[in-house]
Amino acid sequence: MLDDDAIFCKVLSHYISLNPDYSIKTFTEASQFTAALSQKPDIVTIDYMLPGSSGGILIQQVKDLSPESKIIVISGQQDIQVAIDLFKKGAHDYIMKDKDTQQRLWMSIQNIRETISLKKEVEHLQQEVEKKYDFQKAVIGNSPVLKQVFALMEKAVSTSITVSISGETGTGKELIAKSIHFNSFRKKHSFVPVNVAAIPKELLESELFGYEKGAFTGAASRRIGKFEEAHKGTLFLDEIGEMDLAIQAKLLRALQEKEICRLGSNEIIKTDVRIIVATHRNLEEEVQKGNFREDLYYRILGLPLQLPPLRMRGNDILLIAKHFIDLFSKENDLGKKTLSTEVKNKLLCYAFPGNIRELKSVVELGCVLSNDEEIGIDHIRLNTSTRSNIALASDNISLDDYISDLIQHYLEKHNYDVVHVARLLKVGKSTIYRMIKSNRLQLRRRINKYEQPEIV
Amino acid sequence: MNNQKLYSPESLLLNCCEDESFVHTVVALFLQHMPQYFQEIQDGVATANWYAVYRNAHTMKASIDLFNIIPLKTLIREIERQGKAEMPESSLPMQLTQLKDLLYDCMKELRKDYGIEN
Numbered sequence: 194m195l196d197d198d199a200i201f202c203k204v205l206s207h208y209i210s211l212n213p214d215y216s217i218k219t220f221t222e223a224s225q226f227t228a229a230l231s232q233k234p235d236i237v238t239i240d241y242m243l244p245g246s247s248g249g250i251l252i253q254q255v256k257d258l259s260p261e262s263k264i265i266v267i268s269g270q271q272d273i274q275v276a277i278d279l280f281k282k283g284a285h286d287y288i289m290k291d292k293d294t295q296q297r298l299w300m301s302i303q304n305i306r307e308t309i310s311l312k313k314e315v316e317h318l319q320q321e322v323e324k325k326y327d328f329q330k331a332v333i334g335n336s337p338v339l340k341q342v343f344a345l346m347e348k349a350v351s352t353s354i355t356v357s358i359s360g361e362t363g364t365g366k367e368l369i370a371k372s373i374h375f376n377s378f379r380k381k382h383s384f385v386p387v388n389v390a391a392i393p394k395e396l397l398e399s400e401l402f403g404y405e406k407g408a409f410t411g412a413a414s415r416r417i418g419k420f421e422e423a424h425k426g427t428l429f430l431d432e433i434g435e436m437d438l439a440i441q442a443k444l445l446r447a448l449q450e451k452e453i454c455r456l457g458s459n460e461i462i463k464t465d466v467r468i469i470v471a472t473h474r475n476l477e478e479e480v481q482k483g484n485f486r487e488d489l490y491y492r493i494l495g496l497p498l499q500l501p502p503l504r505m506r507g508n509d510i511l512l513i514a515k516h517f518i519d520l521f522s523k524e525n526d527l528g529k530k531t532l533s534t535e536v537k538n539k540l541l542c543y544a545f546p547g548n549i550r551e552l553k554s555v556v557e558l559g560c561v562l563s564n565d566e567e568i569g570i571d572h573i574r575l576n577t578s579t580r581s582n583i584a585l586a587s588d589n590i591s592l593d594d595y596i597s598d599l600i601q602h603y604l605e606k607h608n609y610d611v612v613h614v615a616r617l618l619k620v621g622k623s624t625i626y627r628m629i630k631s632n633r634l635q636l637r638r639r640i641n642k643y644e645q646p647e648i649v
Numbered sequence: 650m651n652n653q654k655l656y657s658p659e660s661l662l663l664n665c666c667e668d669e670s671f672v673h674t675v676v677a678l679f680l681q682h683m684p685q686y687f688q689e690i691q692d693g694v695a696t697a698n699w700y701a702v703y704r705n706a707h708t709m710k711a712s713i714d715l716f717n718i719i720p721l722k723t724l725i726r727e728i729e730r731q732g733k734a735e736m737p738e739s740s741l742p743m744q745l746t747q748l749k750d751l752l753y754d755c756m757k758e759l760r761k762d763y764g765i766e767n
Contacts, residue, residue: 201711
């Protein structure tokens with residue numbers, strides 16, 4: 194606290210020191226005050242008018258010597274221009290010397306304290322997030338296929354290259370995208386995920402690019418889109434293969450020109466966004482089928498990252514299972530839990546069509562069902578209703594069953610599109626319908642991409 | 650009784666967070682510094698150093714408000730204004746005399762009320 198008026202300074206410091214959390218030092222001379230800035234105070238108060246100095250000069254000195262300190266100027270000057278100039282120079286607050294000075298200063302310090310506290314909390318959380326998404330900690334496993342993924346991720350973090358992640362459902366595409374973001378120089382800015390499949394196509398454009406008030410019925414106020422939200426950060430477009438062709442054209446323009454226009458506006462907004470896309474589809478095939486624009490495909494291909502399915506990751510299955518068991522046991526206070534040898538062998542042989550997401554559910558249920566430390570074979574429920582997962586790997590199967598399982602597998606993979614599966618497997622669609630009729634195959638209702646699957 | 654005083658003990662106590670011992674400290678500081686500020690105003694007028702007149706009047710103003718010395722409130726602002734404008738008016742010498750008389754009367758009251766020796 195710097196004020197050449199010893200009386201006023203004493204009264205103010207006494208008032209503020211009523212809060213025992215505050216430690217205050219007072220100075221009546223600018224030279225002593227600037228010498229003490231090496232102690233990096235959280236807050237400094239400066240009298241605007243001091244002999245041989247001025248508020249403007251002192252603000253600059255504080256900014257040079259203790260840049261994190263918040264500056265409150267206390268002055269008897271009623272000139273609004275003085276206040277504006279001081280704010281421009283970096284003052285946090287400007288308080289007039291009058292009968293309310295004490296209370297105003299108290300409130301100002303309280304506000305700064307909350308800001309500092311929030312800032313520290315954000316920094317702490319940011320560090321936690323960085324730790325959480327450290328490659329080795331976030332993505333568990335040491336299989337050769339995963340090591341290849343790590344190597345490519347290392348390449349991805351050092352630049353802003355677009356990354357296209359492909360892999361079956363549940364292989365951790367979003368986790369990989371987050372890990373790339375939080376290990377890149379963009380980590381201080383936002384990671385904005387957009388699940389393209391979850392947003393109706395007529396809403397996707399406004400979601401991505403934002404809109405102005407009155408742009409369409411219901412646009413009651415301006416809203417920024419995901420591109421603007423992700424400025425200087427990362428935009429993660431999950432399930433990009435589901436994107437409507439009309440929006441694909443607009444996305445292509447946004448990526449090429451690095452600029453967007455909100456709906457209902459002609460204003461061009463420059464964006465600096467790193468794009469990561471993910472899909473479970475084979476986009477090359479989608480291009481050939483005319484479902485995906487070829488120019489956009491080449492624009493987003495960037496660095497392709499193919500995530501291996503869990504069944505190809507060998508012992509990673511057990512490492513990941515242990516991670517989920519430890520986490521679940523800790524969260525639910527279940528004590529130590531381990532997998533029996535029999536369970537381990539069973540998990541290693543299982544195909545995990547739902548990949549890591551399925552493994553998590555399986556072991557969490559195992560934790561709940563087992564009363565003892567050991568999770569036994571009776572506590573593990575694997576999805577054997579669709580035999581295709583296991584039958585293809587078994588050596589105890591008839592040709593008829595093999596064919597049924599194969600077609601069933603394709604039907605599930607391709608959303609029960611009989612015509613499409615028949616074309617892929619080069620069999621007549623009537624053959625498939627016949628097998629369905631004779632109950633050799635199960636046909637579920639085709640799933641609309643915006644709704645949850647409904648089993649019939 | 651209080652109405653007859655030049656300063657307001659109530660305002661002072663309130664501004665000192667109703668801490669009697671701290672009021673003593675503040676009164677002691679007032680007695681120590683105010684004559685010095687006044688002297689610098691006088692010297693400033695004598696040497697036409699109007700910045701010194703303005704700055705010291707400005708400093709005294711805060712303490713006069715703190716002690717709520719009503720008869721001095723307008724007077725000190727008048728002197729401050731003339732110092733800032735560097736345009737002394739013919740009434741300035743008389744205003745200085747008024748300031749000195751009232752200030753020293755007030756200090757006499759404070760010494761008496763708080764038992765502080767010269």
